[in-house]
Amino acid sequence: MEINKLERYWLIAVGITLGAFTAATILAVTVFGIRLPAPVERIDPQRLEQTIFANPGVRKIADNRYEAVIVARSWAFDAGPEAGNPAVLRFPRGSQVTFYVTSKDVMHGFQIEKHTLNLELVPGQIARATANFNRPGTYHIICNHYCGAGHQVMYGVIIVE
């Protein structure tokens, strides 16, 4: 089978384009350290009281470092009684927050506005991700995964002071 000259040029151009995308992907992982969600631990969504999700809320673990444990349910993000409903979380500027989130009923989403933090909340799985909050402002936590009739009112607020 003969390959036409134009065909060959085109295939080379395609190879370069895809090579660039691949290189960007590899760079993002190796150099910039961008991480995708990965397995943490499996839990029983009907027995959350036996897990870290028994007491949702924000905990300071070091200077500028926080852990936020959040339970998503139809239709609220539960970050403990202090945070209220819709949950309001406050962090000082420059904080690094590690979120531990799970769902106790159906699938939900966990997306922080103007950040690349975007998690699927699958019942039975702990989703973990870290975000840096360097700019002051108000950011919504949006449930971006359809979870029933009240899906559009499910949200939380992060205030960076």
Added chain:
Amino acid sequence: MASVTYPQTFETPATPTTLKLAKREQAMIGAHIIAALVALMFGIFMGPFQTFHRSPTFVQYFPTIPVFTFYYQAVTAHGVMNALFFTTFFIIGFCYFVVERSLQRPIKSTPMGWAAFASMALGLVFMLFVLLTMPQQSAVLYTFYPPMIAPALFYIGLVLLALGSWLASANIFLTYRDWKREHPNERVPLAVFAILVNFIVWCVATIGVALEIVFMLLPASLGILRVTDPQLARTLFWFFGHPLVYFWLLPAYVSWYTMLPRQAGGKLFSEPLARVAFIMFVVFSVPVGVHHQFSDPGISASSKGIQTLLTLIVSIPSFMTAFNVGAALENAARNRGAKTLFDWPFKQKWNDPVVAAQLSGMLLFIAGGFSGLINASAQLNATIHNTSWVPAHFHQTLGGGVTLTYIGILYWLLPAIRGRALFSKKAALAQVFTWLIGMTLFGLAMGEAGLQGVPRRALTSQAPYLTPAGAFWMDVTAVSGVILLISSILLYVNIIGTLFFSRQPMPAADVPIETVSGDRTSPLWFERWGIWLGILGILLLISYGPVIAEVLDFQEGWNILRFMPTSNAPMP
């Protein structure tokens, strides 16, 4: 069986002739196309009203929006009817037509063909019944992720659709086997080659969703199972869900490769290159479903990385298609007098709805292809995952490239089935261009909104977190909804007009069916399907083996039933 006798030689493609369909052919293919159009009708008109429902300004001025009241019911109906039922019926009808005409023989078994149709039609009736009578319970969207569970009829409708499609696939494979026995040293026509690829992909991919429905969702819906593993279910769904888009796309490629060049007045640049592209689809289109699950917690980053690379590879055959079909279109324009480097796109038959629909579809598909490369890049995905960027992407590909090509096919196939001319060529042209404009605007607005963080599948007009920018782009999508509503009405006026009111006989038209065997330069071993299935099997082991192991969490023992009681989720 063969009550129809096919002439030994069909008219050569160069001489335009009126196509006369045999009665049996007319009934079988017509039934599939009509069923597809019924499903599309329920799906297509939901779309514009969803955009109205999502727009804060629209809702403010028109607080009651007609047609439906429960927004998520419409989202479900729109997805299930358009993406699952319309496409499957249309593809099977169209592929029967191409296979019969191309191989110059009827499909293997007519009774089996009707049994397949009956199964799928019953599935359609069940699905419509459950969607229309149980709006809240059946609103699980066309991805139906557990632990949200729909009434059993929803899943039974899907099972019947899949069963019918498998019977139809078997019919096509058997027809090919008979032809091959009689023509051992010939290359199967390119169109049939592509259709075989399409049904191979479909049969492999549907295994995933069949396992999910039969062993997890249907028993849960009937109350037999009390638990499901949502992570496993999602993985099985996307094993099917991404190849599904190639099942939609490949029939459109059949039209672009084997029909459009002649409709546009040119010829295909390279047939062997086309066959290479289709073979790549067999091998690479299935092991990529995890790129829909980049944000899932239960799958490791390394598995996601492998699938990113495989997804980038599966764009290569589409790049090849752009080149090959693009060259065919350039050739057509040069025949029509195009002289300079860039005048050939403008010298196309833009006044012929059959051609204009497919060219418009291609324009949208190019935009959709590039947004798809962004989706497929694991890290970029985090910025747009589950935002309205995603529907923007698949409305450009499925709602643009695929649907407009199907509509272009419909504009010659429907007259051929009916034996009457198209009701209105002007309405058809107006339909095509309003669709192109509406879908471009929709894609732009939803894409921009997605970058602003607006989630997909949410009744945004009621969402407390909607920002002014998000609200603005949602209002723009409502404008695109008006344009697309007009386009949809024009489409159905023309369909009903052609079926019932057209009095003109079908004009002498070149129905673009390729009957000659393929180019002698393409190797015969391209048709050794066992090789491709073997490679696909190995790739599936590499790409899905680790994913399934992670999802089932095998570290704590290899008891495959362990996942059921420990990772359960309550039924809401």
